[in-house]
Amino acid sequence: MNAEERQALLARCKGIRVTDWHDAMDTIGLFDRGLMGPEIRPLWRDIDEFRHQVVGFAFTLRYVPSTRTIVARDVKDFQKQEGEWYGREAKWRAALQKGDVIVIDGTDTKDTGYVGSMNSMSWLSQGAVGIVTNNGVRDTDELIKQKVPVYCNGFSRGIIPGRVELDSYQQPVQCGGVYVQPGDLVAADGDGVIVIPKDRIEDAFAIAKKIQVGDQKSRAGLYKRLGIPSDFTLGEAAKEAD
Numbered sequence: 149m150n151a152e153e154r155q156a157l158l159a160r161c162k163g164i165r166v167t168d169w170h171d172a173m174d175t176i177g178l179f180d181r182g183l184m185g186p187e188i189r190p191l192w193r194d195i196d197e198f199r200h201q202v203v204g205f206a207f208t209l210r211y212v213p214s215t216r217t218i219v220a221r222d223v224k225d226f227q228k229q230e231g232e233w234y235g236r237e238a239k240w241r242a243a244l245q246k247g248d249v250i251v252i253d254g255t256d257t258k259d260t261g262y263v264g265s266m267n268s269m270s271w272l273s274q275g276a277v278g279i280v281t282n283n284g285v286r287d288t289d290e291l292i293k294q295k296v297p298v299y300c301n302g303f304s305r306g307i308i309p310g311r312v313e314l315d316s317y318q319q320p321v322q323c324g325g326v327y328v329q330p331g332d333l334v335a336a337d338g339d340g341v342i343v344i345p346k347d348r349i350e351d352a353f354a355i356a357k358k359i360q361v362g363d364q365k366s367r368a369g370l371y372k373r374l375g376i377p378s379d380f381t382l383g384e385a386a387k388e389a390d
Contacts, residue, residue: 184324261286
C-alpha cells in the first residue's frame with residue numbers, strides 16, 4: 149500500500165468507533181480478537197472535538213530490560229552517556245510514515261517512561277498520529293496540554309537510559325493482550341484500543357461502516373424527537389435531525 153492509498157483508507161475509517169470495529173470483528177469470525185485490555189486507556193479525552201481519537205497503521209517497538217547500566221564519573225560523564233543512549237534510540241525514526249500509530253511493547257518494565265512531552269511531539273512532527281503502550285508515560289501534564297493522543301496503562305517517571313534497550317522495531321509485538329503486526333490498523337477512542345489485522349481491514353471496514361451509519365441514523369431520529377441539537381457524531385444523518 150503506497151502513501152496515497154494509506155491516507156485514503158484512513159480517511160474512510162475516520163470516526164468509526166472502537167465498538168463498531170469490535171462488532172465487525174465478531175461478524176467476520178474474529179470473535180474477541182484485537183481488543184486490548186481495559187487497562188490501556190486514553191490519557192485524556194476531548195469531548196468537544198474528539199481529538200483524542202486515533203486511527204492509523206501500527207508501527208511497532210519492543211523494549212526489554214537492559215543488562216547494562218550507566219556508571220558515571222561525574223555529571224558531565226552521565227550526561228554524555230545518557231545522550232549516547234538516546235542516540236541509539238533514534239535509529240528507527242527514519243522508518244516512520246504519515247498515519248502511523250506507534251505501538252510500544254514495554255515487556256512489563258516498570259516505571260520507565262518511553263513516552264514524554266518532547267519525544268512524542270517529535271514523532272507527531274514526523275507523521276505519527278498517536279501512541280499506544282502497555283507501559284506508563286511521563287510528563288503527563290504537558291502531554292495532556294499538548295493534546296498528544298496517548299493510550300497507556302498509567303504513569304512512569306524513569307528515563308530510558310540505564311534501564312531498557314530497544315529490542316526490535318517493525319516486528320510483531322504484544323500489547324494489551326493483543327498480537328500486533330506492523331501495518332495492522334489501530335483504532336482508539338474513549339472505549340479503548342482495537343487492532344484489526346492488516347489482511348482483514350477491508351472486510352471489517354465494510355461492516356463497521358454500515359454499523360456506524362445505522363447508529364447515526366437511529367440516533368439522529370432520537371435527537372429530533374428529544375429536541376437535542378445535532379452534532380458531528382451524527383455524520384451525514386445530522387441533516388435528518390435538523
